[in-house]
Amino acid sequence: MIAALTPFLLMLGPVALLVAMGIVFAETGLLVGFFFPGDSLLFTLGVLAAGGLLHLPLWVVALGVALAAVAGDQVGYLLGRRFGPWIYNRPESRWFSRSHAERAQSFFAKHGPKAVVLARFVPVVRTFTPVVAGVARMPRGRFTAYNVLGGLAWTLGLLGVGFYLGGISLIAAHVELFAIGMVALSLVPAAVGLIRHRSTRSAPTEVAQEPAAPRVSV
Template sequence: MIAALTPLLYTLGPAALLLVMAVVFAESGLLIGFFLPGDSLLFLAGALVASHVIGLPIWLLAAGVLVAAVVGDQVGYLIGRHFGPRLFSRPDSRIFSQDNADHAQRFFNRHGPKAVVLARFVPVIRTFVPAVAGVGHMPRRRFTLFNILGATAWSIGIVSAGFLFGGIPVIAGHIELFTIGLAGLSVIPGTIAYVRGRRQQKAAPAVVHTDILV
């Protein structure tokens, strides 16, 4: 997916910000957006700002990503709050993986409210945790607080990393290869969580609860 988005970032100029925000929103707020390359896209965007391919100040890129991430998580929370019980009880479909939802549920149960912050840095999990928080009726104010904290750290951290390292000639000359490598690295936490979840499932069948106390 990052290979398809890269040419657009090179050609859109300042309007690339809208594309980045749309991807971040979809990955954060729409359950079908779990396959989108949020981490690698932000790193690439930061690098392209550093190389003046995208003519925007870095703070504006980070602010746009922050807004899209916060709003996306709020939408995901509302989806879980209003439609979650029905959605999470339906069998697998082409656009919804019950397995992904179960992993997010266990992640949330293990880490509590701080999972909203931690999940922001874990691909796939970050798509489903807001909905899980909504299903569990986590207080809206508390969710919003942790949502803002996680989105701020994620957006500023990864965009800044791209901006700083993207200015290095070796990386600037091979941005596409570097972001593909980053995309590969970004799936490692999700893979580890998946393997652990499968092992726990074999050891003892997991029971998914919707009455989470937070």
């Protein structure tokens, strides 16, 4: 998708930032992160900013994307608090995979509140982690603090890498290929987690139990 999106962003100029913000927000705010290329999008924006193709300073791009990331997580958190059980009981569809939600739940149970920060760097898992935090009744103030930290680290990190590498002529001339490479690298942790999750589910158990909701210490 990013290969097709890049020429579109080039045509839009400064308006490309608004499109990118909408995509970043939708990743977690609309629970469709498996569909949108957040990591590769930020990398591409950094490369385009380095070449002056967005006609915007890097700090403006970073501020806009970070705000969209934080806002999306906040909406996901509120959805979890209000509609958590309904979300997890939805039937499988093109737009919802229960296995993705279960992986985020396991990720949150393993890492606790810091999962809100760590999940930002794991595609698909970051989509449902704010929802899990809401279901677990993680205190709003604490969630917001981790949310802002994760959003800033993710935005500045990936934009910074793209901006730095965008100064290299080879990468600037083949931004689509390098963006696709970023997608592949970012999916490695998710693929490993999925394999482990499926291995755990396929292991024989004596008694089947409903997964317990994750707990968060105040």
